Amino acid sequence: MQKHNILIVDDEKNILKIASMTLKQSGYEVDTAMSSEEAIEKFNHNSFHLIISDLKLPGISGIGLLEYIKSREPDIPVIVITAFGTIENAVEAMKKGAFNYLAKPVNPDELLSLVKEALEKYELRRENITLKSELRQKYSFSNIIGKSPAMQELFDTIVMISKTQSNILIMGESGTGKELVARALHYDSDRAEKPFVTIDCAAIPGEIMESELFGHEKGAFTGAHERKTGLLEHADKGTVFLDEIGELDLNLQKKLLRFLQEKEILKVGGVNRIKLDARIIAATNKELEKEVKARKFREDLFYRLNVVTLKVPPLRERKDDIPLLANHFLEKLNKIEGKMIKGFEDDVMDALIRHDWPGNVRELENVVERAYVLCPNVTINIKYLHPKLINLVQEEREEINRMNLIETEKKLIIKALNNTSWNQSKAAEILGISRKQLRTKMKRHSLLPS
Ligand SMILES: Nc1ncnc2c1ncn2[C@@H]1O[C@H](COP(=O)(O)OP(=O)(O)OP(=O)(O)O)[C@@H](O)[C@H]1O
Ligand SMILES: [Mg+2]
Incomplete structure (x- = not known):
């Protein structure tokens, strides 16, 4: 096993002697310093796994030393030693990131058990960091990140159905990653080399939707100076992603249904039907069943699209994905922006986990980006978090x-x-x-x- 190096800082020789003896007997490497200045000197030239420091020191105080260490190596645990009647100092040290405190006179058993606990946590943290890159491989599928059971199940389903020809309906709240899932389905299918065409039914005005989807003949209507190829035709042999399908008007729903049944389209103003083979993946953040009940969505089209339904769960129901996603966005930004931000301070990550993310992954991505842009440090500090967090x-x-x-x-x-x-x-x-x-x-x- 690797030996752990501990630095003890105290201006009382007696305490240094007792503490180092206790620790050496338990197999630790120990170095000592009698002031913060000496400690900083040693800290900068050696590698320690743990620092134990008295709070009352001549010159730079123990709190000053603690702040120095935390600004350089935030992961290294620091145990502080406090005198009686100085509760405030102990609490202040904890606030500034001390791992824990020991009250004088230092009890050797207490010292040993705290040291053991601090080093165990430190090792776990370091293991986590090296594990992180491995996990990333395992928890990512076609740019979709997720380790929660719900997302792992979604990955399995995608693999199972991507190679089929069935139409697929993706349901989920706004910002949950529906478009990513649609792309994953396409790029994991035999159609991957063919076009993936996105049609946002909410963004295209109703009047031109038909001609956008199916194309038109020259002179089909005023302004139709040229023959136009529709988006469905562009996607021949590939995949059409119909986003916000719930917004499609009833007349077009009927025409789309006809295409799904007969694999043929009729251009606006055209007479001949054109054969084409495009797989439809539709997405909605509405509860389509309700729309069907309210007669806003055709039942027959719903069943045609809904051969397989994928539900993308909201982020608040898979909170174990939050740290992974937040770090993923951070790394993406590091690559694009060129800063080297290592991670999030613990309380920032806690807040990210506690928030309930009504805007789902898109909102998380925006919060991380905002903090990234504003933060001048190597780890993201609470100051740069969105005020609501x-x-x-x-x-x-x-x-x-x-x-x-x-x-x-x-x-x-x-x-x-x-x-x-x-x-x-x-x-x-x-x-x-x-x-x-x-x-x-x-x-x-x-x-x-x-
Ligand atoms: N699991 C995930 N892993 C990585 N990035 C994700 C994930 N889910 C979503 N994102 C990112 O979040 C943003 C929103 O995702 P996407 O556009 O797929 O959501 P959506 O469900 O289609 O949203 P809307 O309903 O608002 O259109 C995108 O930038 C996407 O890359
Ligand atoms: Mg979308």
Whole structure:
């Protein structure tokens, strides 16, 4: 097993001696420094896996040292040592990214168990980073990223049906990736070398839709100076992607149905039917069954299209895809924009996971891009997150701080009590509060019957 290097920083020789002995006996490599300045010097010339530092140091304070380390190597865990009666300092250090704290006098067992925990987490994190590139291969299919069971199932279905000739209906909320799925179906089929033609039924005005789809003959209507090839004909032997099919008007629905049944089209103003072979993949963010019930969508066309239906789940129902997608977009931007942003700070990622993404993957992509453009650092900081997400981070931070504060207080009280054989007056003195205040706090922490 690889040896771990630990740097201990304290201006008290005694503490350095005891701590390094304890750690060396457990097989760790230990180096020591008596000031932040010395620690920074060693930190810059060696590779440490963990730093243990007193908060009260001459010159640059322990908090200053912590900030320095976190700005250089945010992943390296830092354990701080605090004196009695300095709860605020311990909490501040935790806020600034300390892994945890130890109260003086340092208990060797406590020290060892914290060190072990910190190093285990550190190793896991590093493994994750190397695993990431492997995972990416496994969790990507034709540019679609997803590790959630729902997306993995979707990939399997795509493989199963892409080579068939059936029409396919893709349903899903806006921004879930329906067009990506349609492309994947085409490029995984025998038609891959032939055209993939997208027709957005919502974007083309009703009056010209028929001629766009089927083409027209010269002179078919005023302004038809030339013969025009329709989009369906352009897609011969390939695939037609009919996006927002729910927006197609009833008259055209009838004509499309006829094409699906007979594989023939009639141009506007034409007399001869033209044979053509184009596979139809349609998509909608409407619930087409409802449209059918409301008689806005032809039932017969619905059944023709709906031979196979693929449902793309909304992002909020597959939150395990969020980190993967966010990192994917980040890397895409790194390639395009040339910055080298390594990742997201933990609280930013937490907020991305907590948000419920009404705009789905497209919204996530926009949020990442906005942060990317604004962020001057190597990791994306909360400051650059979209304002609607910042609230989520703040809520969570406050909660963590509150929990840390309560935990820290309880531990310090227990320690003071243990050191005074549970003499409340003496413990209160050590903690710098009155006996009455101590008793109130002890009740709150269930250390006294209330
Ligand atoms: N699983 C995914 N992996 C990678 N990128 C994705 C994924 N899903 C969506 N995207 C990206 O998100 C954006 C929106 O996807 P797409 O256009 O396919 O969604 P849509 O469902 O067709 O949306 P709309 O209903 O609004 O047309 C695109 O930039 C797409 O590349
Ligand atoms: Mg789309």
